[in-house]
Amino acid sequence: MASAALRARALERQARYIPPMRTRYPAPLSPPVLAGEPALAEVCGKALVHSEGVERFTHGFHTYPAGLHPYAARDFIEALQGDSVLDPFCGGGTVLVESLLHGRRTIGRDVSPIALLVARGRAATPPAEVITAFRSAGRKIAAVARQAGDQPSRTKVERVHSWYSPSVLTELEAIRRGVVHSAAEVQPLLEICFSSILVKVSWRKSDTSNQRVVHRRPPGTTAVLFHKKVRELGRALDAMREAIPEGTPSADIQRMDARRLQLDEPVDLVLTSPPYPSTYDYVPLQQLRGVWLGFTPEEPSEIGSRRQFKGEGVQRAMRHWLEDTSAWTQRAADALRPSGHLVVVIGDGLTPAGPIDTRGPTEASAAAWGLRLRSRASVQRADHARNTTRWEHAFVFQKG
DSSP states (O other): OHHHHHHHHHHHHHHSSSSSOOOOOOSSOOOEEEEHHHHHHHHHHHHHHOOOOOTTTTTSSSTTOOOOOOOHHHHHHHHHHHHEEETTTTSSSSHHHHHHHHTTTEEEEOOOOHHHHHHHHHOOOOOOOHHHHHHHHHHHHHHHHHHHOOOOOOTTTTTTTSSOOHHHHHHHHHHHHHHHHSOOOHHHHOOOOOOOOTTSSSSSSETTEEOOOOOOOTTHHHHHHHHHHHOOOHHHHHHHHHOOOOTOOOOEEEEOOOOOOSSOOOEEEEOOOOTTTTTOHHHHHHHHHHHHHHOOOOOOOOOOHHHHHHHHOHHHHHHHHHHHHHHHHHHHHHHHEEEEEEEEEEOEETTTTTOOOOOOHHHHHHHTTTEEEEEEEEEEEETTTEEEEEEEEEEEEEEO
């Protein structure tokens, strides 16, 4: 018994040395350029220059590409009053968490099942007894996974086999089985914990890079890392329960394409950061998670994906991006109450043919659907991957 306890503590220490993968928010290269109403322009500029790390509540839990800085979401929600907030590109749920913390009716939509899984986990508001049951289930699953000895069949993990060491595959399969057979009330929370480690323990360089980096992970540490994430999420959810104002409704998070958005009732604020053109390929980046979590392989029509610009050519892809921008902006405008606000944070795209301006098309689309520009801010950021710079913008539009 004593040796087992010592081994468990040793595995815990090893797991702690795994560096946490938090979303990085690079600082801009220069002060923001402001336009429009001074007070709101200051809010836009402040939102764009946030670069500090954020560990509070569930914001740091589970990496997700290109997330809006939590303090930027907070600043806009505090500046633009109202009872309801919608993010039609909710991604990992940053806007949704801040909306709940401010007591708003909270609505999130996205086409990605991985995004919805992460957003639902981050914005979850379960009662205390469910959090307790979740912790207990996570502890038991980790204990079983640490002792797992049978490797999954090659057929079962064929699509991901080359990305993991044999011991990691064994522990991941044991965790997956434990999550699948857990109680329905705790399963979504266990799923986000499982999802959060799938890239960390793989030989992929990061969530945004498919570069292969082989490393050795001692047997047992994958299960320990999973348990560590369960404890981390449990603490964050406890803190969220204390901080969310009493009577705040749970977040309404559903799968829906922003270009075909429909709501039962209008909202006061649409706050979102749509995909930057020719910047990310969200579907391939989530391939490992899709396999382990059992999502049916599909190719949703992403807006402005990098592979679209490579495959179709810049001119054709740009035409599609402009059409998509007009479509989702129209739906967002339709979802707003009279005098409601649309806040958009978006960066310019980069292609071999040159930069893609997003400021002009964003303003033109908003104006076409009856939205008046109140303020704007722009900053220049370094793009280290391409050894250049790009502009990022924040806009505040008002309906009517």
